[in-house]
Amino acid sequence: MSDRAVIIQNLSYKYKQHAALRDFNLEVPPGTIHGLVGPVSAGKTTFLNILAGTIKTAIGTGKIFNYHLGSKEARSIIGYVPARPAFYANLTVWEYLNYLGRLSGLSKRETAQRINLLLKEVDLYDFRDKIPLDFTPGMKTKIAIVQSFLKSPRLLLLDEPVTGLDEPGKQSVLQIIRELSFMHGSTVIISAQHWMDIESITAAITFIDEGKVMLNAEIDEIRNLYSYGAFRLHTSDNAALLDILPRLAYPEHIIQTEDNYILVVTKAKEQFRKDISEFIYSIKAELYYFYEEEVNLGIIKRYLLPDREAE
Amino acid sequence: MLTVLLHNLLKLLHYRTALIYLLLVEGGSLLALLTVKYLWSQAILTSQLSSNFIIFFLQLCFFWLLGLPWLLFIFVQGCGLISRERKEGTLLLLVSKPIARYKIIVGKWLALVLAAFILGLCSLIITLGLIAFFVLPDYTIIYQLLRFVPFWGLYILYLTFCLAAVAISLSVFTCSSRMINLLFLGLGLFFYVLIPIGKAYAQLQVKMEYLNWLDLAAYVQNFYYFLISIPQVIYGPNFSGYCNAVFPLGLLLPGVISIIFMVAAIRRFESLDIC
Numbered sequence: 400m401s402d403r404a405v406i407i408q409n410l411s412y413k414y415k416q417h418a419a420l421r422d423f424n425l426e427v428p429p430g431t432i433h434g435l436v437g438p439v440s441a442g443k444t445t446f447l448n449i450l451a452g453t454i455k456t457a458i459g460t461g462k463i464f465n466y467h468l469g470s471k472e473a474r475s476i477i478g479y480v481p482a483r484p485a486f487y488a489n490l491t492v493w494e495y496l497n498y499l500g501r502l503s504g505l506s507k508r509e510t511a512q513r514i515n516l517l518l519k520e521v522d523l524y525d526f527r528d529k530i531p532l533d534f535t536p537g538m539k540t541k542i543a544i545v546q547s548f549l550k551s552p553r554l555l556l557l558d559e560p561v562t563g564l565d566e567p568g569k570q571s572v573l574q575i576i577r578e579l580s581f582m583h584g585s586t587v588i589i590s591a592q593h594w595m596d597i598e599s600i601t602a603a604i605t606f607i608d609e610g611k612v613m614l615n616a617e618i619d620e621i622r623n624l625y626s627y628g629a630f631r632l633h634t635s636d637n638a639a640l641l642d643i644l645p646r647l648a649y650p651e652h653i654i655q656t657e658d659n660y661i662l663v664v665t666k667a668k669e670q671f672r673k674d675i676s677e678f679i680y681s682i683k684a685e686l687y688y689f690y691e692e693e694v695n696l697g698i699i700k701r702y703l704l705p706d707r708e709a710e
Numbered sequence: 711m712l713t714v715l716l717h718n719l720l721k722l723l724h725y726r727t728a729l730i731y732l733l734l735v736e737g738g739s740l741l742a743l744l745t746v747k748y749l750w751s752q753a754i755l756t757s758q759l760s761s762n763f764i765i766f767f768l769q770l771c772f773f774w775l776l777g778l779p780w781l782l783f784i785f786v787q788g789c790g791l792i793s794r795e796r797k798e799g800t801l802l803l804l805v806s807k808p809i810a811r812y813k814i815i816v817g818k819w820l821a822l823v824l825a826a827f828i829l830g831l832c833s834l835i836i837t838l839g840l841i842a843f844f845v846l847p848d849y850t851i852i853y854q855l856l857r858f859v860p861f862w863g864l865y866i867l868y869l870t871f872c873l874a875a876v877a878i879s880l881s882v883f884t885c886s887s888r889m890i891n892l893l894f895l896g897l898g899l900f901f902y903v904l905i906p907i908g909k910a911y912a913q914l915q916v917k918m919e920y921l922n923w924l925d926l927a928a929y930v931q932n933f934y935y936f937l938i939s940i941p942q943v944i945y946g947p948n949f950s951g952y953c954n955a956v957f958p959l960g961l962l963l964p965g966v967i968s969i970i971f972m973v974a975a976i977r978r979f980e981s982l983d984i985c
Binding site for chain 2: 455489
């Protein structure tokens with residue numbers, strides 16, 4: 400018996416010839432909201448589909464609250480919100496939720512009670528007799544979230560629920576997820592393309608790319624890592640600059656890259672912008688290139704956490 | 711499974727679909743009836759008895775009633791039950807629910823069988839009503855026609871059972887509706903054009919009895935003939951002249967083929983990755 404909500408070990412899955420997941424490992428403690436972040440085609444949806452039991456031919460092992468992946472028991476404690484919630488053209492919101500509630504194993508009465516309650520929670524009760532096909536993306540996501548909470552899931556899987564929504568829409572959906580998961584005591588795995596989209600509700604985030612875990616960290620650590628600034632420089636005398644830059648008190652990392660640039664990673668971004676011109680002037684060099692780039696996963700893995708194992 | 715069945719049954723019997731279907735069938739039947747009535751009034755058939763009129767009419771509308779619209783309904787709707795849901799994304803959520811996948815397939819299949827059966831029976835009753843209206847007050851004919859209803863109903867049920875299984879199976883094996891339509895067209899051409907022509911040609915040259923074994927239409931016709939021979943009904947198309955296939959096989963083979971299709975579809979669906 401494990402005290403983890405989700406344990407995944409060496410999960411691999413190939414879609415045709417493309418490896419969608421490669422030796423994927425993850426552990427999620429119960430009662431937390433865990434983020435899954437990566438670019439398009441990173442493997443987020445594939446991973447969530449495997450957890451939801453819709454993909455059956457993945458290799459590897461995994462358990463959800465000690466039930467095997469894809470088993471009926473596991474599916475009965477999962478709520479799933481796909482990336483693009485799909486609805487039936489002939490069913491109203493209420494009929495749609497009723498159908499899925501009954502399929503989840505709820506009685507007719509229970510389903511009706513829970514639908515009414517949850518629709519009121521998300522302020523969509525007045526839309527219960529409408530066909531959801533023409534709803535806004537935000538409303539569709541809320542309906543999909545309602546269906547996932549019909550049976551009080553122990554594990555909630557949300558596939559990019561805020562992608563494509565405007566800022567108020569994002570905040571509204573995130574608040575609903577936070578409140579409902581808290582009320583139901585659910586563990587949540589939520590995916591997004593950008594970590595900042597979900598940082599307000601997550602306790603930890605796993606970054607994935609090309610089907611592999613790149614980084615797994617608590618949200619405070621991630622915020623800290625992303626507060627760094629990265630400056631790329633190229634001057635007429637890089638060697639001299641490399642000699643004097645360490646005299647600065649604040650830069651954390653000064654690296655000469657393979658393509659003969661100088662990369663400075665520091666938290667004191669403003670100060671560095673001010674100081675760098677003086678330094679270049681002091682060595683009588685010419686500045687060819689100066690660019691402040693976003694700290695990305697590559698920089699974090701390579702320079703800020705070079706010794707950190709992915710899992 | 712009952713939830714899946716009811717949901718799909720209501721979807722299939724959506725008033726617009728049902729209305730279009732019934733309008734097509736009944737429009738065709740009415741056209742056949744008016745044609746016969748016209749021929750009769752033109753004294754082309756005046757020498758014949760009214761029973762001949764009924765038989766002629768039934769033969770005209772039989773292929774319409776259980777022909778193109780009905781087959782189209784079963785195939786178009788049946789093929790969409792899995793593939794359309796897969797394409798639209800609703801199947802993803804459906805298979806994530808704690809319901810065995812075979813129950814989804816069987817529920818959808820039963821819904822299609824019921825829907826096609828209900829529509830087939832409705833159109834049959836309306837057609838018979840039309841005939842009754844035209845032959846009033848000949849109660850002997852109406853009585854004969856009423857005796858015929860349960861057996862024709864059984865025939866509709868059996869055909870629905872088989873065709874729905876094939877349609878659902880195709881839907882599981884490919885999610886391309888174009889591919890399904892091509893397969894459907896190919897099967898239709900094979901059994902209803904290639905085999906009859908091949909049989910006719912072969913019988914001109916040399917007796918090739920084994921070709922009869924491929925004649926699926928003949929098996930279905932055998933079943934029909936078996937049913938209408940029970941109540942000794944005289945009205946209705948009689949295929950006995952065309953039936954060359956082995957009689958007992960004619961009763962069982964379409965059913966056996968359908969069950970094989972269904973088992974294969976269930977096995978495939980159980981291991982299908984839906985994403």
